[in-house]
Amino acid sequence: MAAAQRRFQRIPDLAWPQGIRCAVNVTLDYDAQLARRANNEPRMELTEGEFGGRTGIWRLMDLCSSHDVGLTLFVPGRICELYPESLRDAARRGFEVASHMWEHRVPAEPELQREHLRHTTAALEATTGVRPVGQRARGWGFDSLAAEGYRYISSFTADDKPYYMLEGGHTMLNLPFQWALDDAAYFKFAWLRGLPAAQRISDPDSVYENWIAAFRCIHAQGGYMNITVHDLQSGRAARVAMLERLFTEMKRYQGVWFPTCERVVRHCLDHYPAHRTEEV
């Protein structure tokens, strides 16, 4: 599936709607215990994830609601069977629910891969009433994604602004994230299967400094920012307080837009459709 060759189409003249200087997508990878379960981690590690689904998710949704931030949740399908109430609530609040694998892994077998994507898409639609159009995770074939109606992905980093990816006749808009703007890199042992001894836990003040510095540059450039938080890491009280400080500071700048990912995608597809952009 991933064997098909991919080509890029950048959007060099990308500008935001009237009055907007930069767009900030706050994205939440709603892993709860699923990432740790998929890695077969021991019992106690799963409780770290359980914090996210039981406690953290609600705080992060409350925070984004109170700041009018258009949160996008990237949700593994299994969350529909673990924490369905939080997903229904996300939809009621007007947040976007996008997909993030079935159980936090992308199977290599083509048929099973399509099966996982079908399950996930159907489960999210059944739970929230809205069919997801976005997806985060590498490894899916674009044919599988297109067959389920996906329009965009947020999984690759070959540019720091939205760009198109083409594979086997299918086109996806990619909303690039940045590892430095991912809370897991700062606040999680066993990050991407690393051992604790290979890692350092940071603190909210240091992460705030990194993130606000990134924002100032992106704002000055009129660019695109994609912040990734996780229920289990950023749902902790000190981290929510840090995000509150961050959003408050960002809103002091002129023309900062906090839409959902889907809204950014609609802007790009409407004004910079793939066929008109120059192939790089």
Next chain:
Amino acid sequence: MPWKERYTVTDERTLENVVWPEGARCAAIVVVDPSPPCGLQGIGPRELETDAAHYGFDVALPRILDALDQRGIRATFPVPAALAEHAPALVRGIAARGHEVAAHGLRREDVSRLERHEEAWRLTRTTQVLADLLGQRPRGWYTLPRQTDAFAGGTISPHTVDLLIEAGYEYLGNSEADDIPHYWVTDPASRRAILAMPYCYHHDDQFFIEFPPIGQGGSNLERPETLFRNWRAEFDAMAGSGGQRAFGRCFTMVVHPWLNGWGQRLDVFERMLAHLRSGPPVWNPTAGECAGYWHSSYPAHATLKLAASIWADHPGSQS
């Protein structure tokens, strides 16, 4: 909640608006782990004779106890049976100063691969050793991580929690599933559960000081200010310091005397104790007192909301 065996230990949604005793905005629990550094086998004769052990027992622990006294902070000390037998006077001295002594395994060892009968025997023996020494059974049981563990959540077996319930323990000392006490369910049908106290490795000194441990590779192993900023930020968010909104939860910090006796680190610990006392009123119970309050104010039959699972086993998925 939609219960799922091997995924969940408690119910779907946390409890909001917790009311604490004494009009406090939040609770603050200090856990002092007096064991010397050890591996998965726990404490044996070799671990009890290291420099870190001698320093921890003779030099650092008295300083930690003095610092706690000075700020009027009471702490909970998880003690393995091996330590109680090795240094009975030291352990009795901790209890005599008003702190709680909880159990920490036979040797602070990894029990995850033990047969049930072997683990049950060790649990009974540990309870007995501590009860004989202190004149009363320990109320709680900890299974904190060691600095060299592959994972930082502590290790248990599939039987541990059930054995603790069977043995009549009031609480399990460390679970990461919430930042308030919560019920850890072993059988949703019968609602068999134990109260679990919150723990998070982000507030455990051993992952910030001399970490990674000497000889484990890596550099940048001394970050006391990062630890302090984590403690302070978490506590401030829970207590609502400086006018921010108060989450009103149960702040829990963990320290190890063998790491924290040294002057510059003790200074960080003392600054944090002072900070706990510097703001709005805070309730500072031992873990056992907090568990007792929880059992009477938020009993399982009234607060644990268990609903049937909606989990389905799909072909090609993990069960």
